[in-house]
Amino acid sequence: MKSNRVSALALGIALSWAITAPAFAGERQTTPLDSGWSFRIDPADLEAVGAHPRAARWLPARTPGSVQQDLIAAGLVTDPFVGLNEADIQWAGLTDWEYRRTLEVTPEMMARGHLDLVFDGLDTFATVRVNGAVLMTADNAHRRWRADAKPLLKLGANTITVTFASPIDTLQPMVLAEAHPLPGEYDSAFGDEPKGRQTSPYIRKPKYHYGWDWGPRIVNIGLWRPVSLDAWDDARIDTLTIDQEAVTDAEARINARLDITADTATSVLVRVDLTGPDGRTQTQTRPAGLAPGANRLSVPVSISAPRRWQPIGYGDQPLYTVTATIVEDGRDSDRASKRTGLRTVELMREDGGFGLKINGVPIFMKGANLIPFDNFPARVSREDQAHVLRMAADANMNMIRVWGGGYYPDEAFYEVADELGLMVWQDFMFGGAVTPPGADFRDNVAVEATEQVERLQAHPSLVIWAGNNEVLSGWENWSDRKAFKQAVGPDEQERIGTHMAVLFDRVLREAVTRGDADVPYWPGSPSTDYETPTDTDRDGDRHFWDVWSGSKPIERYTDSCPRFMSEYGFQAMPGLATIAAFAGTTDLTADSPVMKAHQKFLSGEGNARILFYLAQHHRTPRDFADLVYLSQVMQADAIRTAALHHRACRPVTMGSLYWQLNDTWPAISWSSIDWYGRPKLLHHAARRFFAPQAIVAERRAEQTRIALVSDATTPVAGRWTLRPLSMDGRVLAERGGAVTLDPLSAVDVVNIDDAELFGAAPASSSYAVAELSLDGRRVSRAVIERAEPKDMAYPDPGLSTRWDGDRLTVTAANLARAVMIDFGVVAATPSDNGFDLLPGESVTVTVDSAADPQALRQALTLRTLARP
Numbered sequence: 103m104k105s106n107r108v109s110a111l112a113l114g115i116a117l118s119w120a121i122t123a124p125a126f127a128g129e130r131q132t133t134p135l136d137s138g139w140s141f142r143i144d145p146a147d148l149e150a151v152g153a154h155p156r157a158a159r160w161l162p163a164r165t166p167g168s169v170q171q172d173l174i175a176a177g178l179v180t181d182p183f184v185g186l187n188e189a190d191i192q193w194a195g196l197t198d199w200e201y202r203r204t205l206e207v208t209p210e211m212m213a214r215g216h217l218d219l220v221f222d223g224l225d226t227f228a229t230v231r232v233n234g235a236v237l238m239t240a241d242n243a244h245r246r247w248r249a250d251a252k253p254l255l256k257l258g259a260n261t262i263t264v265t266f267a268s269p270i271d272t273l274q275p276m277v278l279a280e281a282h283p284l285p286g287e288y289d290s291a292f293g294d295e296p297k298g299r300q301t302s303p304y305i306r307k308p309k310y311h312y313g314w315d316w317g318p319r320i321v322n323i324g325l326w327r328p329v330s331l332d333a334w335d336d337a338r339i340d341t342l343t344i345d346q347e348a349v350t351d352a353e354a355r356i357n358a359r360l361d362i363t364a365d366t367a368t369s370v371l372v373r374v375d376l377t378g379p380d381g382r383t384q385t386q387t388r389p390a391g392l393a394p395g396a397n398r399l400s401v402p403v404s405i406s407a408p409r410r411w412q413p414i415g416y417g418d419q420p421l422y423t424v425t426a427t428i429v430e431d432g433r434d435s436d437r438a439s440k441r442t443g444l445r446t447v448e449l450m451r452e453d454g455g456f457g458l459k460i461n462g463v464p465i466f467m468k469g470a471n472l473i474p475f476d477n478f479p480a481r482v483s484r485e486d487q488a489h490v491l492r493m494a495a496d497a498n499m500n501m502i503r504v505w506g507g508g509y510y511p512d513e514a515f516y517e518v519a520d521e522l523g524l525m526v527w528q529d530f531m532f533g534g535a536v537t538p539p540g541a542d543f544r545d546n547v548a549v550e551a552t553e554q555v556e557r558l559q560a561h562p563s564l565v566i567w568a569g570n571n572e573v574l575s576g577w578e579n580w581s582d583r584k585a586f587k588q589a590v591g592p593d594e595q596e597r598i599g600t601h602m603a604v605l606f607d608r609v610l611r612e613a614v615t616r617g618d619a620d621v622p623y624w625p626g627s628p629s630t631d632y633e634t635p636t637d638t639d640r641d642g643d644r645h646f647w648d649v650w651s652g653s654k655p656i657e658r659y660t661d662s663c664p665r666f667m668s669e670y671g672f673q674a675m676p677g678l679a680t681i682a683a684f685a686g687t688t689d690l691t692a693d694s695p696v697m698k699a700h701q702k703f704l705s706g707e708g709n710a711r712i713l714f715y716l717a718q719h720h721r722t723p724r725d726f727a728d729l730v731y732l733s734q735v736m737q738a739d740a741i742r743t744a745a746l747h748h749r750a751c752r753p754v755t756m757g758s759l760y761w762q763l764n765d766t767w768p769a770i771s772w773s774s775i776d777w778y779g780r781p782k783l784l785h786h787a788a789r790r791f792f793a794p795q796a797i798v799a800e801r802r803a804e805q806t807r808i809a810l811v812s813d814a815t816t817p818v819a820g821r822w823t824l825r826p827l828s829m830d831g832r833v834l835a836e837r838g839g840a841v842t843l844d845p846l847s848a849v850d851v852v853n854i855d856d857a858e859l860f861g862a863a864p865a866s867s868s869y870a871v872a873e874l875s876l877d878g879r880r881v882s883r884a885v886i887e888r889a890e891p892k893d894m895a896y897p898d899p900g901l902s903t904r905w906d907g908d909r910l911t912v913t914a915a916n917l918a919r920a921v922m923i924d925f926g927v928v929a930a931t932p933s934d935n936g937f938d939l940l941p942g943e944s945v946t947v948t949v950d951s952a953a954d955p956q957a958l959r960q961a962l963t964l965r966t967l968a969r970p
Contacts, residue, residue: 128335130436135203135219135262135329139163141172144198144265154178154193160202166223166480168324169199169266182477183767183777184684186699188318192292195311195321196271201264205331207255215335215365217252219262223327226307227267233260242306243326244510244531244550251331266323270294273301282590284598285582286535287507288313291705302535306546309507309533310474315703316762316771320477327480327512334436337364337392342426342438344560345400346446346620349461354408354444357400358426361556364392371429374401379409379420401426411443411562413460413500414523415794415813419443421520421562443520443562449622450756454634454641456666457756458565458622460525463815464846466749467525467757468792469494469501470774471669474508477766484514489779490764491518497774497785498792501525503627503668503759506571507533510554519563526563527668527759529627530554530610532570536577536586539601544609551613559618567614569606570626572645575636577602607632627668643757645669649740650772653714659744660800663751670744671761671772673703673712674737674784675730680776682927684768690726701770709770712736721892724970727926731965735891735920738787738936741774743800745791750798750809752848760788780929783922783936790882795843797822797874799884804856806886808872812843819843820876822851826860829867829897829917831941834860856888867895869917871940885919885938894919896968899939905959911946912964914939919967921945928953928961 141163143150151158156178163172170191173179179194180187211217219230225243229236232254240247254260277283277299286300287309295301302312313319332338345357358374369391377383388401409420425439448459457464475482475490494502502519504511506529519526530551537543558564577583577599587595606625614623625631630642637644644664648654650672659670675681685696692713698706712733716723719736723729741760748758765777774785790796795818798809812818823838841851860868870886887894900915910932912921918939923932930951937945951958 128430128433128435130332130334130338132220133331133333135205135331136165138203139165139201139325140203141169141199141201141324144200147198150193150197154197163201163325165201165325165329166327168225168322168326168478168480169197170194170320170322170324171478171481172324182318182320185686185696188320188699189292191320192294195323196268196294197323198268198271199266199323201266201325203262205255205260205262207257207260209257211333212252212255212257214252214333216250216333217255218248218332218334219251220330220332221247221264221325221327222329223325224264225266225322225324225326226269226305227272229265231263231265242546242550243308244306245546245553248332264325268323269305269307269321270301273304277301277304282586284536284538285576285580285586286312287533288315290319292319300535304538306531306550308474308479308509308531309535310766311477313702314473314507315708316473316769316773317702317766318477322478335365336368336430337362337370337428337435339426339428339436339438340396341556342424342440343556343617344424344440344442346444349408349410349444349446352407354405356403356405356424356442356444358403358424359398359400360426360438362392362397362399362428364394364397366394368392368430370435372399372401373427373429374403375425375427376403376405377423377425378405379422405444408444410461411445411520412523413465413525414495415498415500416460416463416465416523416815419521419523419562424560440560441517441520442560445562447565447621449566449624451631454630454665455754455756456642457753458525460565464753464756465500466752466813466846467501467527467666467759468745468749469499469503469524469759470763470788471503471505471759471761472763473505474766475764476777479509484518486779487511487515488518490775491515491522491524493775493779493781493785494763495522495524497788498794499524499788501527501565501757501759502763503527503529505529505533505762506531506568506627510558513557516558516561516563520561524563525565526561527566527568527627528558528564529568529571532573534572534576536583536598537573537602537605539598544601544605547605548609548613551610552617555613555617559621564618564621566622566624567610567618568624568627568629569610572627574602574606574626575628575645578636603632639664641665643668647671649744650711653711655718656715656740656743657802659740660747660802663754664748665755666757667744667748667755668757668759669761670741672715672737672740673708673770673772674733674782675712675770676765676768676773676776676782677780678727678730678924678926679929680768680778680780681730683778687927692729697770700768703771712770719890719892720967721969727924727963728965731922731924734783734922735936735967737782738784738920741784742787742791745788746796746798746811747800749791749796749811750800750848750850752811752846778929780931781935783920786935786937793882795820795874795876796882797872797884798848799870799872799886801886801888806852806854806856806859806870807850808852808854809848809850810841810843810874811848813846814843815845817842817844818876820874820881822872822874824852824854824859824870824872826863826868826870827917828863829869829895831916834863834868860888865889866893869894883938891919891967894967896966899966899968901964901966903962903964908949908951908955909946910949910962911944912939913944914941916941922965923947923949924963924965925951925953925958925961926963928958930958930961
C-alpha cells in the first residue's frame with residue numbers, strides 16, 4: 103500500500119508538470135518536492151536497526167521537517183516537550199537515517215537543458231543519490247545545496263534518496279582522539295558525549311540543538327527546509343541583490359545586481375521593474391552578453407522623491423518591489439523579485455561609543471534578544487513568527503537581536519519585521535564555541551556567509567551584522583578558555599586565535615562589505631572591533647551577567663552606564679497554564695523533577711536561583727501559584743530597573759536589549775513570552791518602560807533620582823510630578839512642574855534624599871509616585887518603594903471586578919502593587935497585566951481566551967504584593 107501511495111504522488115507531480123510546462127523551451131520552472139517522502143533508519147546502521155526495529159521500516163516523512171518530528175508523529179517516541187520525555191528522543195541524534203521519494207520524469211522534463219535538485223536545508227552530513235548514484239554530499243545545515251541531476255535521471259520513475267549520518271557519531275572519533283578538544287558550549291546531560299569533549303564546535307549546524315541553558319538537547323536530523331526541482335535551459339538568475347548607492351530627499355540611486363549562470367555564450371536583455379509604494383512602476387533595460395558559467399551585472403535605477411523606510415516610532419515603512427527578468431528572443435525566461443526599503447544606516451563609534459543612526463537620526467535601541475522559535479524550526483509558521491514580532495512591537499520595542507546560536511530565519515521573519523519597522527541585529531551563526539582552525543572550515547563558512555548575506559541584504563529592517571555571539575569575548579575572558587590556552591601552549595593558542603581573527607575580521611566582514619555594503623559589520627557580541635578589551639562599559643557593546651548568573655544584587659544594574667547593553671537578563675516561571683501543559687497540575691514545587699527538567703540553567707538548579715532572589719526581595723511564597731506570581735514580578739522589576747537606567751544614561755548608552763524575548767520549548771527561562779506565545783508580566787512591563795517618553799526613578803542610599811527620557815525627534819511639552827504618600831493614600835507633599843523634553847534626550851530633574859521627600863514618615867508605610875504627563879494624559883508612572891517589597895506594610899488593596907463581555911475592569915480601594923490578573927491553568931491573556939493601582943483607581947483590560955466565559959470568571963484570581 104505504501105509504495106502505491108508514493109507512486110500515485112509521483113504520477114501526480116508528473117501530470118502537474120505536463121499541464122503547467124511552458125509551451126516553449128527556455129522558461130525556468132521550479133517544482134516543489136516537499137511531498138511524498140518516507141524515512142527509516144539507514145540499514146547500514148545495524149545497531150540502531152536492532153534496537154529500534156519499527157523505525158527501520160519505511161515511515162511517512164513530513165518535509166520540511168526532521169526525523170525527530172516524524173518519530174513523534176508515528177508514535178515511536180514521546181513528545182520531548184512534555185514531562186521528563188527529553189531523554190527518550192536522544193537515540194535519534196545518534197542514528198543514521200535514510201529518506202527517499204520517487205520522481206516521475208517525463209519527456210518534456212528530459213528536454214530541458216538542466217534538471218537541478220535544490221535542497222534549501224540539509225541537516226547536516228548528507229549524501230544525495232539519484233537512482234543509486236551519488237549526486238552530492240553536504241556538510242553545512244546553513245547552506246543551500248544544488249546539483250544538476252539530469253545526467254542521473256531517466257524517463258519514468260526515478261528514486262531519490264538522502265542518507266544522513268549522525269553528527270555526533272561522525273565527529274566523535276576525531277574529538278575523542280584530540281588531546282585538547284576545542285571548548286564548546288554546553289555538555290550533554292545524557293552521556294552521549296563525555297564532559298568537555300563536545301562535537302558541536304566542529305560542525306555547521308544550529309548550536310542550540312545540542313542543548314542550551316534555556317532549551318533541550320534534540321540533535322535534529324533531516325530535510326529541514328524545502329526541496330525543489332529546478333528546470334532551466336540557457337540561463338538562470340542565481341541571486342538578485344539590491345545595492346543602495348545613495349538616498350537623499352530628492353533622489354535615491356540603487357543598483358539591481360544579478361548573478362546569472364549561463365549554459366553557453368548567449369545574448370539576453372535584462373529588464374528591471376521597480377514598483378513603488380504608490381503602485382507605480384518604472385522600467386530599466388540592459389542588453390547583456392553572457393559567458394558560459396557565472397556572470398555578474400548591474401542595472402542602475404534612479405528614484406525621484408523617494409520615500410524612506412523608518413524604524414517603528416519614527417515614521418512609516420514604505421516598501422519598493424524590484425523584479426529582474428531575463429528576456430531571450432523576446433520571451434521571458436527567468437525572473438527574480440525582492441522587496442526592499444530605502445534608508446541609511448551609520449554605526450556611531452566616537453570615543454568608544456556604540457550606536458546606530460538610521461536616516462541620520464541616532465536612535466536608542468529598545469528591545470530583546472530572539473532565540474529560535476522552536477526546537478523544530480520547520481514547524482514554525484509565518485503567523486507564529488508574526489505573533490511574536492507583533493508582540494515585540496506592541497511592547498514599544500524597536501530592535502530584535504537574532505542570536506548566533508540558532509539559525510538564520512526564513513524570509514517571512516524579515517518581511518514581517520520590514521512591515522512593522524522592527525530593526526534586526528543579525529548575528530552570524532556562531533554561538534560561543536571556539537571555531538576550528540583550517541582553510542576547509544573557513545571556506546565552508548565563506549560560502550554560507552555569502553549565501554545568507556545575499557539572501558537577506560535587501561531587507562531594510564536588517565541594520566547590523568555581527569560575526570558571532572560570545573566567541574571572541576569568551577576566548578579572551580572565560581576561565582575554561584584560559585585553561586585551554588594554557589594546556590595547548592602558545593603556538594597552538596596563536597594558531598587558533600589567528601584563524602578566528604581571520605574568520606571574524608576578514609571572511610565574514612568581507613561577505614558583508616561585498617554583499618550588503620549599506621549595513622555595518624560588527625565582529626561579535628560583545629565586541630570592541632578589536633580596539634580594546636571586550637565586554638566592558640567603556641567601549642562597544644556589553645553582555646552583563648553579574649546579576650542573575652553572578653548572583654549579584656539587582657541594584658548592580660544601576661552602577662554604571664555601558665555604551666550599549668546587548669544582553670542582560672533575569673528568569674521567571676511561565677504562567678500556570680503553560681506549566682500545566684508540560685508538568686501537569688499536581689505535586690508541583692520548585693524542586694519537582696519535571697520543573698527541574700524544564701529549567702536548564704545550572705542543569706536544573708536555576709529554580710534555586712529564583713528562590714535565592716525571592717528571599718532577598720519578596721515574601722515567602724504561600725504556595726506554588728504564588729511562587730509563579732512572585733517570580734514574574736521580580737523578573738519584571740529587575741529588567742525594568744536595568745532598561746530604564748540604560749535609557750537615563752543616554753547618550754552614553756545607546757541601546758538596551760534584554761535576554762530573552764521568546765522560548766524554544768515550554769520552560770522556566772529568561773523569556774518575556776513563553777513558547778505558547780503567552781506574555782509574562784515582564785512583557786507587559788516592557789510596554790511601559792520602553793514607552794516613547796518615560797519617567798525614571800532610581801533609589802540609592804536613601805535618595806531618589808528622577809530622570810525624564812524622550813525618543814521623539816522634536817521637543818515634547820509635558821509635566822512631571824513626584825508625590826510621597828502614606829499607605830492610607832494621603833499625599834504628604836508634591837513637587838514637579840512643567841517641562842520640555844528635548845529631542846532624543848535623557849535629563850535628570852531632581853535628586854532628593856528621603857528626609858526631604860518623606861519627612862518623618864516610616865519607610866515601611868510610605869511610598870512615592872513619580873509621573874510624567876503629556877497634554878494632561880499620564881504616559882509613565884513609577885511607584886517608589888523605600889524598602890524591599892517583603893518589608894513594605896502594604897494594605898489590603900480592596901480589589902473589585904466587573905465584567906462586560908470580554909472586558910474586565912479592576913478597581914482598587916487602596917494601593918495595589920503589581921496586580922496580576924491570573925486565570926490559573928485556564929489559558930487566557932489580558933491586554934495588560936502586572937500594573938499598579940493607586941487608591942480609587944481602575945483599569946479595564948480585554949481578555950483573550952477560548953475558554954467558556956463562565957469558566958473564565960470562576961478561574962479568575964487577582965494577586966498583589968500585599969500579604970494575604
